[in-house]
Amino acid sequence: MDHAPSPPAGRRVYGSDHDDPDPGPAPGRRRAALVGGPLDGQLLDITGWSEDQIDGGAALITETGFYGPGGRALHDPRPDDPARWGGGGDLS
Template structure:
């Protein structure tokens, strides 16, 4: 995995976590654009279909505020980076 990606903060990590970075033995995708830009998403154990379909990730900082979601999907030709596709309620 890319050295720069290895130093990122993992989506869902507690804000007080002294080590919010990736864990050994896990697979990650970097979130690109949108409200979660730069975070890492743990994709360990996801099926091929789930990896292809992407994910709607809960976030309070998107267009819809608390309870909203940011949609991300794998970038064509670079599945280690997931691009923002918009916000949903």
């Protein structure tokens, strides 16, 4: 599957520290925009991920999902826009 270019810079990268003075994306990195769910609006750094890993999506740890601290939010590339990963539910 051919993936679209990374979304524009300017948003917080998933996993960056909350007190990081520059939580935005670093230049030259490949990112996916997280859309929907508790991580909506953040960017996921997928630099170095294989196409199979990207196609499989991600279960990302979140403190604000349905299961509370330590739960995971599921995100998968959208078929019509693979640079945007839609939220697909939560796991405990």
